[in-house]
Amino acid sequence: xxxxxESGPRDRLIHPDVxxxxxxxxxxxxxxxLDHAEATTRPIGAxxxxxxxxxxxxxxxxxxxxxxxxxxxxAERFLAAPLHxxxxxxxxxxxxxxxxxxxxxxxxxxxxxxxxxAIKAHTLSNLDRYLEEFEANxxxxxxxxxxxxxxxxxxxIVHGILKDHGAKTLIKSKSMLTEExxxxxxxxxxxxxxIETDLGERIxxxxxxxxxxxxxxxxxxxxxxxxxxxxxxxxxxPENDDAHYLAESQRMHTRPLILEADAGMTGCNFAIAETGTxxxxxxxxxxxxxxxxPKLQIHSIGIEKLIPRIEHLGVFLRxxxxxxxxxxxxxxxxxxxxxxxxxxxxxxxxxxxxxERLGMEEFxxxxxxxxxxACMNTCPVYRRSGGLSYGATYSGPIxxxxxxxxxxxxxxxxxxxxxxxxxxxxxxxxKINIHEQIFAWRKVLAEEHQIPLLKQGMMKAAGQMLSRPxxxxxxxxxxxxxxxxxxxxxxxxxxNTWGKGREMPxxxxxxxxxWYKQNRMDPAxxxxxxKGGIE
Amino acid sequence: xxxxxxxxARIRRNRPAGSHPLPDIxxxxxxxxxxxxxxxxxxxxxMGGRIGSPEGGDxxxxxxxxxxxxKIIASAVPEIDGNRDLSQVALPKDLADVDVAIxxxxxxxxxxGSVLFTExxxxxxxxxxxxxxxxxxxxxxxxxVNIQAAYRRSDFASAAYAVLHTxxxxxxxxxxxxxxxxxxxxxxxxxxxxxG
Numbered sequence: 001x002x003x004x005x006e007s008g009p010r011d012r013l014i015h016p017d018v019x020x021x022x023x024x025x026x027x028x029x030x031x032x033x034l035d036h037a038e039a040t041t042r043p044i045g046a047x048x049x050x051x052x053x054x055x056x057x058x059x060x061x062x063x064x065x066x067x068x069x070x071x072x073x074x075a076e077r078f079l080a081a082p083l084h085x086x087x088x089x090x091x092x093x094x095x096x097x098x099x100x101x102x103x104x105x106x107x108x109x110x111x112x113x114x115x116x117x118a119i120k121a122h123t124l125s126n127l128d129r130y131l132e133e134f135e136a137n138x139x140x141x142x143x144x145x146x147x148x149x150x151x152x153x154x155x156x157i158v159h160g161i162l163k164d165h166g167a168k169t170l171i172k173s174k175s176m177l178t179e180e181x182x183x184x185x186x187x188x189x190x191x192x193x194x195i196e197t198d199l200g201e202r203i204x205x206x207x208x209x210x211x212x213x214x215x216x217x218x219x220x221x222x223x224x225x226x227x228x229x230x231x232x233x234x235x236x237x238p239e240n241d242d243a244h245y246l247a248e249s250q251r252m253h254t255r256p257l258i259l260e261a262d263a264g265m266t267g268c269n270f271a272i273a274e275t276g277t278x279x280x281x282x283x284x285x286x287x288x289x290x291x292x293x294p295k296l297q298i299h300s301i302g303i304e305k306l307i308p309r310i311e312h313l314g315v316f317l318r319x320x321x322x323x324x325x326x327x328x329x330x331x332x333x334x335x336x337x338x339x340x341x342x343x344x345x346x347x348x349x350x351x352x353x354x355x356e357r358l359g360m361e362e363f364x365x366x367x368x369x370x371x372x373x374a375c376m377n378t379c380p381v382y383r384r385s386g387g388l389s390y391g392a393t394y395s396g397p398i399x400x401x402x403x404x405x406x407x408x409x410x411x412x413x414x415x416x417x418x419x420x421x422x423x424x425x426x427x428x429x430x431k432i433n434i435h436e437q438i439f440a441w442r443k444v445l446a447e448e449h450q451i452p453l454l455k456q457g458m459m460k461a462a463g464q465m466l467s468r469p470x471x472x473x474x475x476x477x478x479x480x481x482x483x484x485x486x487x488x489x490x491x492x493x494x495x496n497t498w499g500k501g502r503e504m505p506x507x508x509x510x511x512x513x514x515w516y517k518q519n520r521m522d523p524a525x526x527x528x529x530x531k532g533g534i535e
Numbered sequence: 536x537x538x539x540x541x542x543x544a545r546i547r548r549n550r551p552a553g554s555h556p557l558p559d560i561x562x563x564x565x566x567x568x569x570x571x572x573x574x575x576x577x578x579x580x581x582m583g584g585r586i587g588s589p590e591g592g593d594x595x596x597x598x599x600x601x602x603x604x605x606k607i608i609a610s611a612v613p614e615i616d617g618n619r620d621l622s623q624v625a626l627p628k629d630l631a632d633v634d635v636a637i638x639x640x641x642x643x644x645x646x647x648g649s650v651l652f653t654e655x656x657x658x659x660x661x662x663x664x665x666x667x668x669x670x671x672x673x674x675x676x677x678x679x680v681n682i683q684a685a686y687r688r689s690d691f692a693s694a695a696y697a698v699l700h701t702x703x704x705x706x707x708x709x710x711x712x713x714x715x716x717x718x719x720x721x722x723x724x725x726x727x728x729x730x731g
Contacts, residue, residue: 017667017721025713026705029585036582036702040711091711108563121555128546141695147539199717200708216708223710243712251718258718259628275692285664285704285719292660292696293627303542310691311560314683328578329647329682329701332719338695340627340660351542359549 014248021242036327037283038216041098044090046083046222055081057225060209060388066410069392071417075385078220088220089383095216096377098326099427106318115315117431120368123273123306124358130273130306131349137276138347141338148350151181158183158265158298161346162192165296167262173280173287174198175267176214176371177302177350180393180406195257197286199250206233212387212395215324215373220386264290266336268301269370270316274309277337278347281320281330288334298346299336304354304367316370319429324372357405362440366401368430375424375434381417390414397424401437404445412450415441563683571645571678572727579648583702583715585724594728598635598670601724605634605668611658612639612672614731627661636666636720640673641690643725646681649701650725653694660696664719669703671725 019026024043028034035041046054058081061074079085103109123130135145144161148154154177162170170192172178184205187194196205200217204210207229211217218226223241231238236249266287270279278299280287291297307316321327339345358364376382376396387395392403392411400418403411415438424434536544567574576586587597594614595602602608609630610617615637624630638657640650650671657663679685691697704719715721 015667015716015721017716019714025707025711026583026715028580028583030580032580034581034583034713037705037707037713038711039705039707039713043712045710045712087710094711106566111561111563115558115560118555118558121551122557125551125553125555128543131543131546147537147542149538149541153538197718198708199706203708218708221709223712226709243709244714246709247706247714247717251716254718255631259631277691283705284717286717288698289661289664289718292664308557311683311686313691314686315560317682317686327582329582329649329699331582331701331703331705333649333699333701335691335694335697337691337697340654340695349542351538351545355542355545355549358546358551361552364549364551 014245018248019244021240021244023244035098036325037331038095038325040091040094042094044087044094046087046224053083054224055083057081057221058084058386060212060386061391063391066407068413069390069410071385071389071391071413074389074391075381075417078386078389079384084220084222084386085384087222088386091219092377092383095324095326096374096427099323099374099377100326102322102326102328106322112315112319113429113431116319116370116429117368119307119312119315120430121365123308124304124364124367127303127306127355127358130308131303133273134271134276134306135349137274139276141276142345143276143338144344144346146346146348148348148352150352151183151350152186154178154181154300154348154350154352155183155186157348158300159187159190159192161296161298162190162263165262165344167192167296169193169195169257169261170263170265170298171195171197171258171261171286171290171294172265173267173282173290174201174211174217175265175300176211176393177267177300177352178265179211180352181300181350183300195254195261197254197258197290198282198284199247202250202254203229206230210388210393213373213376214371214394214398220388258286258289258293261294263296263298264292264294265298265300266290268299268305269320270307270313271301271305272308272310272313273306275337277310277335279313280334280336281317281332282334283331285332288332291334291336292340295343296346297336297339297343298348300348300350302354303349303351304369320370320372323374323427323429353405360405362444363401363405363437365432366398366405366434366437368432369398369402370430371398372429374427374429378423378427380419380421380423385417390417397434397438398432401432401434401441404441408445408448408450412445415439415445560683563681565646565680567645567680571680572675574645575643575648575678576725577648578645579702579725582648583705583713583723584648585722587724587726589726589728594726595670597726598724601635601668601670601722607633608635608637609633609662609666610637611656611662612637614672614728621658621662624659627659628665630659630662630665633662633666635668635670636662637670637672638663639730640671640725641677642685642688643673643678644680644682644685644699645678647699647701649682649685649699651685651690651697651699653690653697655694657696663698663700664704667716667721669700669720669723671700671723672728673725674730675727676729 608617706717
């Protein structure tokens with residue numbers, strides 16, 4: 001790099017090894033473009049020809065207390081931001097394709113999915129025993145083990161540990177569990193500073209937004225959005241949207257905070273009962289910094305993360321990164337079992353509704369989820385509406401079936417944000433029947449009158465028509481198509497999210513019933529069915 | 536009742552119906568060819584790592600330039616001396632100024648290009664993340680065929696901290712642009728060198 005390339009803030013911030021602004025991604029030792037971690041296989045980004053064409057970032061669903069989330073409304077705003085929508089859609093579809101390539105590279109892929117699903121089913125149906133085993137082993141390792149009934153309990157426990165040590169700052173790695181517990185929001189009032197150290201999660205924290213994806217938290221943002229957030233919060237050059245500059249700025253900005261932190265915290269991908277080990281799968285090295293630099297370390301564990309033995313990691317690790325990223329493994333697979341010399345180690349086992357969900361016959365298998373995000377990447381609704389449109393910690397297909405267990409009213413509309421194409425179920429590494437559970441939730445919510453009035457009315461009208469063959473055929477016969485017959489509001493109304501951003505396909509000129517009647521049926525019978533007789 | 540007792544009681548009350556036996560894990564055929572050294576190197580490179588071999592009697596030929604430009608070198612191996620003694624480190628954060636750290640891996644994994652460290656090899660765990668660059672010595676005889684074989688080893692049950700590194704620290708959180716050195720090391724170079 002020539003001296004002219006380095007000017008202004010880049011000079012002060014940039015390490016000599018940081019790539020040039022023109023580099024769109026790292027290359028390997030043999031010169032090949034690399035696409036490990038969450039990298040794209042080819043450059044995908046929001047590239048407005050002129051600066052004036054840039055658009056503001058569409059924001060997520062409007063949260064109004066306990067009122068049902070209007071996902072469709074937020075999705076509409078996302079669709080109205082074409083630069084964001086296109087980059088988001090392409091980026092996640094690219095991840096999905098990487099996943100396919102990685103999965104097809106393993107002949108035993110389907111067998112691994114079966115095994116993973118069976119190991120999880122076994123562990124969940126013996127969860128009491130495995131939790132006790134985990135606890136006993138962790139204690140024997142010198143670890144302090146805590147049990148949290150719910151999110152508030154978790155936050156109080158962690159706050160208590162921090163207070164006991166006089167901690168003023170906590171560095172943490174990305175954890176969906178702590179998002180679910182609202183940990184950061186709770187801590188905001190305590191005088192203890194929480195610093196996210198994953199780049200994507202830090203971007204979201206600095207922008208005061210929730211993560212929009214379980215693996216890539218800031219995937220809905222363009223580099224221009226990130227440049228604006230960093231300029232405002234870290235004083236970087238607002239005109240410099242080079243991803244290398246932005247990532248390096250965050251590194252330089254965060255490192256002193258890591259070095260001086262009083263405590264570190266991680267989430268947990270897998271908790272091993274036989275050894276009391278917490279396993280994290282990460283790419284940036286920040287979970288290992290959180291666990292290895294401060295003298296106090298805390299690991300928050302959802303109780304469904306238990307697996308019986310170390311050897312089972314041989315199944316789950318081969319599935320996780322391939323499903324999530326299309327890579328054979330993450331950069332770091334870390335096994336925290338016992339304390340370092342001079343450190344203190346705490347593990348918090350969090351229930352927060354999981355033990356109740358275990359008793360829901362149709363929905364307990366959602367506890368098998370390993371948070372790979374594959375169902376989100378493949379979902380046409382998710383890709384076109386963005387994770388924040390769901391207004392919940394978990395978005396996309398897995399969110400549709402988990403979120404209502406936390407709050408049936410607030411998340412009552414979410415199970416309707418699906419085309420029911422079943423793609424989520426097909427890519428799930430632990431074989432959760434996601435689309436069937438989405439359908440089952442619709443039934444539960446309808447029976448419990450959690451469905452909004454408009455949707456109820458629409459479904460009632462459709463139900464009446466569909467249950468009466470004569471009325472249905474009359475309607476079809478009068479026009480060419482059922483789609484044209486259904487009132488336009490029923491197809492393109494705000495609740496029918498998949499009528500958004502596309503027109504319904506043209507329907508055949510003649511219905512199958514009419515064709516059958518003309519060509520295959522004897523006239524007497526035809527007259528009878530015309531009157532609506534049931535054969 | 537405590538949160539512990541409540542959670543365990545709910546789990547017992549809500550136990551899913553049916554029989555869910557723990558399946559046996561079969562031995563899967565390796566995905567890699569017989570030459571584990573070549574397979575390991577290929578996969579490591581795809582994950583952003585570099586591979587080096589001794590040249591003309593110099594084990595460190597592939598990282599000589601890197602070492603020459605480094606001000607602070609922390610060595611955890613007898614094969615090379617650094618100028619930062621890892622046995623004299625008071626706090627993990629004191630290693631923040633290390634340019635190059637050199638450590639030996641317990642083993643490598645051909646399927647993924649990973650190397651394993653425990654607290655034994657690292658001396659101070661934080662050195663593997665705070666250093667700007669990581670140089671790893673790996674005995675070619677210590678390369679396992681796959682992840683499944685790795686998890687049959689006893690290291691995970693005995694070490695307080697065990698970690699598989701596969702290439703350097705990486706992120707692509709901004710528009711999918713791959714960047715090495717997100718928070719941890721900017722590069723990871725494995726040198727194939729038998730144990731002394």
